[in-house]
Amino acid sequence: MEQDSKAITQTIQGLGGVGKTTLALHYAHTHRDAYQLVWWIHADTPEQITTDLAALTTRIHAAATGRTTAEDAEWAIGWLQTHPGWLLILDNAEHPDTTRHLLGQLHHTGRHLITSRFTDGWPTTPLALPLLTPDASLDLLTRLTGLTDPDNQHQARLLADDLGHLPLALEQAGAFIAQSRISVSVYRDLLRLHPAQTTSTAPPGSDPKRTMACIWRITLDTLRHTVPLAVDILRTAAWYAPTAIPRTLLAPLTDNPVNYAQALSQLAAYNMITLDTDTLSIHRLIQTIARTPDPATVDADPHRSHDAITRARHHATDLLRTALPDEPDTNVAGWPAWRTLLPHAEALLTATGPVHDTEDTDLLLTNAAIYLQSQGQIAQAITYKKRSLDTSTRLHGHDHPSTLTSRNNLAGAYQAAGDLGRAIPLYEQTLTDGVRVLGEDHPSTLASRNNLAYAYRAAGDLGRAIPLYEQTLTDRVRVLGEDHPSTLTSRNNLAYAYESAGDLGRAIPLYEQTLTDGVRVLGEDHPSTLASRNNLAYAYRAAGDLGRAIPLYEQTLTDRVRVLGEDHPDTLTSRSNLAGAYQAAGGLGRAIPLYEQTLTDRVRVLGEDHPDTLTSRNNLAYAYESAGDLGRAIPLYEQTLTDRVRVLGEDHPDTLTSRNNLAYAYESAGDLGRAIPLYEQTLTDRVRVLGEDHPDTLTSRSNLAGAYQAAGGLGRAIPLYEQTLTDRVRVLGEDHPSTLTSRSNLAYAYRAAGDLGRAIPLHEQTLIDRVRVLGEDHPSTLTSRNNLAGAYQAAGDLGRAIPLYEQTLIDCVRVLGEDHPTTRVVSANLAYAKSTNQLP
Structure with a gap:
């Protein structure tokens, strides 16, 4: 040749x-x-x-x-x-x-x-020479092991991922599996539980120097003599996710940026990392070996000593904790950094056994959990908060303030998950321990009391919540002073509890005082001041005073956009609240576009599965339903229910609310065959999860009665209405708006059953009570006036019915406007009453 x-x-x-x-x-x-x-x-x-x-x-x-x-x-x-x-x-x-x-x-x-x-x-x-493709890796493992059954094939794909599709590692694993006659899943367990021995042991008959641990040791020997910093970088990066590690994260390992750039370039030159402009990546098997101590033998790898790896783990934890922005739940500007760094925090926490957790690890766990909870990832937040509590208890003991804080945080995560059965005992324990360890007046004790009251209120137990809120406010005024931010928070929380109890007469002045104090102490633009303004607007709306509620909501939205930005979660909440106020005023033409915009923004900012996004989807469905567009409302309700079951779980209160709302939409569509079973299921679930007396349970009972009535089953509806009224009087009180609604519903059912002797007095009593409790112009008061006129009409007493309709119509036009649905209903009723009153 x-x-x-x-x-x-x-x-x-x-x-x-x-x-x-x-x-x-x-x-x-x-x-x-x-x-x-x-x-x-x-x-x-x-x-x-x-x-x-x-x-x-x-x-x-x-x-x-x-x-x-x-x-x-x-x-x-x-x-x-x-x-x-x-x-x-x-x-x-x-x-x-x-x-x-x-x-x-x-x-x-x-x-x-x-x-x-x-x-x-x-x-x-x-x-x-690149790594193998996933299919090529599977083919290699299959040829080496001979295992072709579905389970081993599935495990082989996972093992290929574990080994990063590196041929030598796959050959080493395949030969070991074949010669040891074990399953692929057993080998994966060995790799997970005994990484040092598994990566250092060559199969019989092969070159003992041709193992993953041995071939990389040669490279590290060279780097240690030429660029020692490179070995430190590799050991530290081993604790992070294998891809997209920000170069800035590891830069503090040296104060010389030139040395840092040189170390990265040498690692890349030896193929120990892949280097991009802003990030670096490292093979996952290199990570496994680099963070696994070599057994103490004569030929032990000096790069993998226990002390060196422990130092690297501490460095990795400290660098990450320092790089993550503070206030992870409210500092929206820091969220992009959190999204970038969270995979590395999760990788570090997964690779670090809880027994090795330090105070730095505990801080990382706490902040990561707070961020995850703010993003709606409650299950992962609970996992980290449990581990934080275990770590704090191990490091400091049961009574240390850090342990009490961790216990409080875990209770808050349970509450966010709707698991009040675990949240409340944990809050109670934390308060008891705080009183004993820190004293009655310590700020942390007062915070624990506030949190427990908040959980009682969430459980519908206002009888325990309100006195505890009142005590906390009194104590904070005495200990911290009238103007302390925590005192203002207590005043706000007590106002909210009064509002939940239907006592707007005490809630609104307290909200007004809190807003005035917030402006004076914190300033017009402080987030807490903006929250107070929002809460006061909500109370005005609850009182039916949309004339004051809507301008306040509009102001709050404008201020939050200016102060917090278009995409801040509080801004999105303001937009949703304003849409709700427009809807309550009958302005669906303004409400629906605002709901649609809020949903689009929440999907973009918070993600498809965030609880607030699911709430937006529910609200938009309700607006479509109110507009009579059940063709769009029902699929949206169905999607929201499916998503809430998947994200929050079958028993979360929001999931139960979605089930109730979907049943109501089916009822509105005349589909009682689907509505009634769903109402029945929701009532059963609420009794089991929330208890017989929770306000939501009482609402479910009332809704089921309404569905029975719509189906012509007054024999089942009336006893259920009567029971609900009795329970609401006992649980919420005679004057609670929900109690008044129950009285109205029962009167309407009596009227439908032809029992005007009981219906009319009950309608009259309800109207008197609503005027006294809610005021002459509240929408519910106007509805009562319309209902009483209807009862008079049914009794043939048009002499009292028509004047009452006329007065109600005038008031509806004045209060709600010409186009409000209630106004239109009253107008139609008046026209019909007048038509039946004409002489032949």
């Missing part, structure tokens, strides 16, 4: 274990007949190259030469210079400098095939 007149050099470059040596061996075997000589040289060091060249001389002479190793190597070079048609394989060349002297002497004849982990500086552009 025609010989080359000039030597040809090809370099195969890639991560240790990617298959460079195997590819070179395959090439030599396949093309051995094309060369007069094929010779393998271990090119790790210049000394090893010299030794293997000397061995070539011995092979050619087939006898001892009597020369030194160096002389034999020189003789071999001379032979190669005068004999074309050879192939030299220089395997695992540490650096181009290692082979440069030899290649310079053999540049006229033959071929050089070089394998190396190093990237740059080769005579020709290296051939980069």
Whole structure:
């Protein structure tokens, strides 16, 4: 064959274990007949190259030469210079400098095939050997193990991911599985539970130096002598997620940015990391080995000592904790950084056993849980808060303030998940311990009392919530002063409890006082002041005073946009609240676009599954329903219910609300066959989850009675209405708006049953009570007046019915406007009453 007149050099470059040596061996075997000589040289060091060249001389002479190793190597070079048609394989060349002297002497004849982990500086552009594809990895494991059943195939795909699709690791694992006759899942358990031994043990019959741990140790030896910082970076990065590690995260490991850039470039040059402009990535198996101490043996890996890895874990935790923004639930500007860094926090917390958690780890757990809870990821937040409580208890004891705070935080996460059965006892325990350890008047004790009151209110137990709120407010005024922000919070919370009890006469003045104080103490634009303004607007709306509620909602939205930004969660809440006020005023033309905008914004800012996003979807469905567009409302309700079941769980209060709302939509569509079973299921679930006396349970009972009535089942509806009224009087009180609604519903059912003797007095009493409690102009008062007129009409007493309709219509036009649905209903009733009153 025609010989080359000039030597040809090809370099195969890639991560240790990617298959460079195997590819070179395959090439030599396949093309051995094309060369007069094929010779393998271990090119790790210049000394090893010299030794293997000397061995070539011995092979050619087939006898001892009597020369030194160096002389034999020189003789071999001379032979190669005068004999074309050879192939030299220089395997695992540490650096181009290692082979440069030899290649310079053999540049006229033959071929050089070089394998190396190093990237740059080769005579020709290296051939980069990539990792295997997932399908190729599965095929390799299947051929090695012979396991083809579905379970082992599924586990083999997972194992390939665990090993990062690295051929040597896959070969090592496959051979071990085949020779040990174990399943793939058992090997995965060994890798997880005993990573040091699993990655360091070669299968019988294979080269013990060709394991993942051994081949990377060589590279780290080189880096330790040239760029020691690179080894520290690698050990620290091993605790993070394998991809998209921000370069800025690891930069504080040195105060010299030039040294940092050099260390990263050397790690990339040796294929230990992949480097982008802003981030770096590291093979997951390198991470496993780098963070796993080598067993204490004579030949233990010095790069994987227990102390070095412990220091790296502490560095990784401290760097991450420092890089994460403060106030993770309210600092929206910091959320992009949280989204970038959270995968690395999760990876660190997963790789670090709880027994190794430190105070820094505890802070990381706490802040990550707060962020996750703010993003609606409650289950993960609970997991981290449980671990934080365990860590704080182990580090400080049961009575340390940090432990009490962790217990309070966990209770808050349970409450956010709707699990009041676990939240309330934990709050109670925290308060008891706080009183004993810190004293009655410590700010943390007062905070615990406030939180417990909040949980009681969420459970519908206003009988315990309100006195506790009142006590907390009194104590905060005494201990902290009238103007302390926590005192203002207590005043706001007490107002909200009064509002929940239907006592707007006490709630509204307290809200007004809180807003005035907030403006004076904190300023017009403080987030707490904006929250107070929102809450006061809500109370005005509850009182039916939309004339004051809507301008206040509009002002709050404008201020939140200006102060917090368009996308802040509080701004999105204001937009939703304003839409609700427009809807209550009958302005669906303004409400629906605002609801749609809020939903779009919450999906974009918070994500599809955030609880606030699900609430927006529910609100929009309700607006569509109010507009009579059940074709859009029902699918949206169905989607919201499905999503809440998936995200929050079957028993979360919001899920139960969705089930109730969907049943109501089915009822509105006349589909009682689907509505009634759903109402019944919701009532059963609310009794089980919330208890017999929870306000939501009472609402479910009332709604089910309404559905029975709509189906013509007054025999079942009236007893249920009567029971609900009795329960609401007992639980909420005679004057609660919901109690008044129950009285109205029962009167309407009596009227439908033809029992006007009981209906009319009950309608009259309800109207008197609503005027006294809610005021002359409240929408519910206007509805009562319309209902009483209808009862008079049904009794044939048009002399009282028509004047009452006329007065009600005038008031509706004045209070609600010409186009409000209630106004239109009253107008139609009046027209009908007048038509039936005409003489023949």
